[in-house]
Amino acid sequence: MSEVKNMSPDVPTFWLPDAAPQGHPAAPVRRRILIGKPGLDGHDRGAKYVAQILRDAGHEVIYTGIRRTPEQIVAAAVQEDVDAIGLSLLSGSHNALFARVLELLRAQDAEDIAVFGGGVIPDDDVERLLALGVQAVFTPGTSAAEIVSRIEQVLSTR
Amino acid sequence: MSMQPTIPELVAKLAASEGTARLRPAGRLITAMVERPNAAATLVEALNGRDLPRPPLVIGFTGAPGAGKSTLVDAVTARLLERRPDLRIAILAVDPTSPFTGGAVLGDRVRMMRLALEERVFIRSLATRGQLGGVCEALPGVLAVATLWGADVALVETVGVGQSEIDIARHADMSCIVMAPGLGDGVQWLKAGLMEVGDAFLVNKCDRDGATTLHSQLLSAVESRQHAPRRRLRPAPVGMVLPQVPPVLSVSAELGQGLDDLLDILPLPAAAHH
Numbered sequence: 389m390s391e392v393k394n395m396s397p398d399v400p401t402f403w404l405p406d407a408a409p410q411g412h413p414a415a416p417v418r419r420r421i422l423i424g425k426p427g428l429d430g431h432d433r434g435a436k437y438v439a440q441i442l443r444d445a446g447h448e449v450i451y452t453g454i455r456r457t458p459e460q461i462v463a464a465a466v467q468e469d470v471d472a473i474g475l476s477l478l479s480g481s482h483n484a485l486f487a488r489v490l491e492l493l494r495a496q497d498a499e500d501i502a503v504f505g506g507g508v509i510p511d512d513d514v515e516r517l518l519a520l521g522v523q524a525v526f527t528p529g530t531s532a533a534e535i536v537s538r539i540e541q542v543l544s545t546r
Numbered sequence: 547m548s549m550q551p552t553i554p555e556l557v558a559k560l561a562a563s564e565g566t567a568r569l570r571p572a573g574r575l576i577t578a579m580v581e582r583p584n585a586a587a588t589l590v591e592a593l594n595g596r597d598l599p600r601p602p603l604v605i606g607f608t609g610a611p612g613a614g615k616s617t618l619v620d621a622v623t624a625r626l627l628e629r630r631p632d633l634r635i636a637i638l639a640v641d642p643t644s645p646f647t648g649g650a651v652l653g654d655r656v657r658m659m660r661l662a663l664e665e666r667v668f669i670r671s672l673a674t675r676g677q678l679g680g681v682c683e684a685l686p687g688v689l690a691v692a693t694l695w696g697a698d699v700a701l702v703e704t705v706g707v708g709q710s711e712i713d714i715a716r717h718a719d720m721s722c723i724v725m726a727p728g729l730g731d732g733v734q735w736l737k738a739g740l741m742e743v744g745d746a747f748l749v750n751k752c753d754r755d756g757a758t759t760l761h762s763q764l765l766s767a768v769e770s771r772q773h774a775p776r777r778r779l780r781p782a783p784v785g786m787v788l789p790q791v792p793p794v795l796s797v798s799a800e801l802g803q804g805l806d807d808l809l810d811i812l813p814l815p816a817a818a819h820h
Contacts (some may be wrong), residue, residue: 418575418648443649450671453656460662463566464655467669469573497570 393453424452424461426489429479438474441532442539462492465501471543472523474501475536479546482509483516490521492526502542506530549818552656553585555558555591560694560765566665577669578685582806585688598686599693601636601700602815606718608680608740611706613726616657618799619701623661626699632818634666639703641679643673650674654703668695679713680704686717686720688751692746707740715779719786720813722746725764727756733799735767744768744792751804752756752796764794786813 423439425432432454450468463474493499496522506526512523523542526535560571579585588597607615623635639654652671661667672682681704692700704714716719723744735741751760772791782788793811797804
């Protein structure tokens, strides 16, 4: 992790726009976050949107693309040494896939990597996923600023 | 925040680990190389004062955005794994950092996911973090960690480049310029910079319209320079013979065409070093 600084010293800082939509402040610490889509649905608009808002908040986002297995996602997360994994699911298979990702992280001695979720996930299942160890689940309607600040907040305690 | 392990601790952990358990300490060590001040010097010290290690062969892949660098690196790696089961390959893929926020989307892995579970491959995405030459400042330290992981060959994919981002030629033993039809006429290939540092020119998407024309334009450009001295930004490795005229190959990463010809011109190590 490093302090985020103005990357082009010749650009006055007052030219810099607010980091994220809705005036989210620039990230105090740059994080590495993997965004991926496990399972078989191919609707990646949400995943790509979250990748972009995290980028705009000053983080490095590793995007894996669609239809990945939990094994591929965890192997990538470990090689990339990310601080967090964000998984987008619209397929209904969230319970099994999140459980498997968390299990594989434990097996790789990588439990310190925080796991977040997003997508169409019923409230009852959200509770269940949080109990499993998922740090937060962002369902439709969550604002960009809320997603970014919640992820930053969870990571700041780690 | 939990205490970060030191670089010597991570080096010891990596040396003591086997198989997929090596991924975690190697990944963390790369982060240390990128994030921590004086990390390269600390690593050298942890290795008892030798120089930063380097994989026996470092190959650069550079070229315009969308030319197919990531797909080609994926295809070359898959073919290389078949041909040389003894080799381990590190892929280091660089994408740009935002000049405004310091953030980045590193998307090269999207093309390489079939390699994600391959035990002989380690893939790391890197951000430029303000470096303008097409790679990142920490690359020598990252290559050193790749070597400690066991890489016999490192494939370094640069950011999408134009004409003057040529830092890859300072780091790679061999620089491949990846091109695709439709991006310029013969005048472009006369220009200084990128065209001067290519050790090979790869016409990707060779099934597309304009690929044959591009191939002959490139051949004409490299052959017309055959009497000029061959200059390099990095000395050629001992034993590596560079042809006076850089080869121009037609390939299709997507269709798997021309990959064997490409592998034939790579100066692969005779035996694995790990």
